[in-house]
Amino acid sequence: MSSTPPDYALEAEGLQKTYAGSKSSSPKHALKGVDLKVKRGSIFGLLGPNGAGKSTFINIFAGLVNKSSGTGRIWGIDIDRQPRQARAAIGIVPQEINMDVFFTPFETLELMAGFYGVPKSERRTDEILEAVGLADKRDAYVRMLSGGMKRRLLVAKALVHNPPVLVLDEPTAGVDIELRRQLWEYVVELNKAGTTIVLTTHYLEEAQELCDEIAIINEGEVVACEPKDQLLRRLDRKTLVIEPVNALSEVPEVFARLPHTEVSMRGGAIAITYKFGEVSVADLIERFRETGNRINDLRTEEPDLEDVFLSLTYNRAKPDTAA
Numbered sequence: 001m002s003s004t005p006p007d008y009a010l011e012a013e014g015l016q017k018t019y020a021g022s023k024s025s026s027p028k029h030a031l032k033g034v035d036l037k038v039k040r041g042s043i044f045g046l047l048g049p050n051g052a053g054k055s056t057f058i059n060i061f062a063g064l065v066n067k068s069s070g071t072g073r074i075w076g077i078d079i080d081r082q083p084r085q086a087r088a089a090i091g092i093v094p095q096e097i098n099m100d101v102f103f104t105p106f107e108t109l110e111l112m113a114g115f116y117g118v119p120k121s122e123r124r125t126d127e128i129l130e131a132v133g134l135a136d137k138r139d140a141y142v143r144m145l146s147g148g149m150k151r152r153l154l155v156a157k158a159l160v161h162n163p164p165v166l167v168l169d170e171p172t173a174g175v176d177i178e179l180r181r182q183l184w185e186y187v188v189e190l191n192k193a194g195t196t197i198v199l200t201t202h203y204l205e206e207a208q209e210l211c212d213e214i215a216i217i218n219e220g221e222v223v224a225c226e227p228k229d230q231l232l233r234r235l236d237r238k239t240l241v242i243e244p245v246n247a248l249s250e251v252p253e254v255f256a257r258l259p260h261t262e263v264s265m266r267g268g269a270i271a272i273t274y275k276f277g278e279v280s281v282a283d284l285i286e287r288f289r290e291t292g293n294r295i296n297d298l299r300t301e302e303p304d305l306e307d308v309f310l311s312l313t314y315n316r317a318k319p320d321t322a323a
């Protein structure tokens with residue numbers, strides 16, 4: 001591995017993948033020329049609807065799927081020219097739990113370290129078990145572990161060779177809230193200590209909370225790749241919620257056909273979604289006062305990642321969902 005760390009932990013240029021068809025299915029163009037750069041030191045979120053191509057992307061870097069064309073680099077190392085060195089720089093936590101249940105966590109990690117050629121003197125098996133909260137299960141059979149523990153063991157397995165890049169593919173699917181929180185605390189600690197994290201998740205709030213950079217992939221194409229804050233600013237809409245003293249039963253006439261706004265009821269309150277810069281909040285409040293009702297409470301809501309995600313993936317996803 002080079003001594004100067006690279007600017008990017010992971011790079012993809014024009015990455016394409018077409019899965020061959022079979023008698024019953026046509027070929028699938030799963031990645032259509034993906035360009036992505038993951039900055040060293042970031043927590044990078046790869047988001048996309050089901051079947052968008054996230055696992056295909058990750059599995060190309062893991063060496064589990066052969067790309068059709070394009071280039072990939074892990075920690076600056078080309079995955080075609082130096083596959084072994086490139087793979088040594090990455091740890092992958094897969095979606096599926098794939099472990100021999102008749103081994104103990106200790107044996108599982110030792111085997112994995114052996115697989116990566118980590119000399120015995122450099123192994124950190126007990127330290128890693130401690131870090132993922134499995135020290136007390138060190139010598140239990142894996143089949144005796146709970147689902148959440150098995151998942152933490154998967155993370156541990158991906159860390160035995162001390163990779164500078166850790167990829168987690170849907171790591172918290174089916175994991176309860178408490179364990180998710182523990183896992184994320186540990187991932188954030190790893191990141192603080194210098195590991196670059198790439199994660200795919202369906203939990204948008206999780207990505208919003210954890211990631212500093214986010215890519216959204218849809219039907220094999222990257223539709224956005226930006227710092228999270230920038231992505232959230234993309235939506236130029238906010239919502240003003242007015243809770244009146246006298247609960248409303250319908251949208252007041254003064255808000256009907258107002259340009260750049262959408263008004264809906266929220267119980268006895270109204271939610272006015274307006275285009276930022278085109279509509280003034282003062283005007284909206286003034287209009288409300290004209291109804292003769294008084295305001296009990298007011299708040300504005302900023303768009304969240306889910307809104308951005310829907311706005312970027314909805315149009316293309318529509319024909320599929322309508323079918």
Ligand SMILES: Nc1ncnc2c1ncn2[C@@H]1O[C@H](COP(=O)(O)OP(=O)(O)OP(=O)(O)O)[C@@H](O)[C@H]1O
Pocket residue numbers: 019020028030048049050051052053054055056057
């Ligand atoms: N081995 C394969 N053979 C044929 N098609 C495949 C194969 N693996 C994946 N695909 C197809 O490629 C597309 C991308 O799949 P992929 O698993 O990469 O998506 P994903 O974004 O990870 O989805 P999910 O969030 O559901 O895991 C899908 O249409 C999928 O059906």
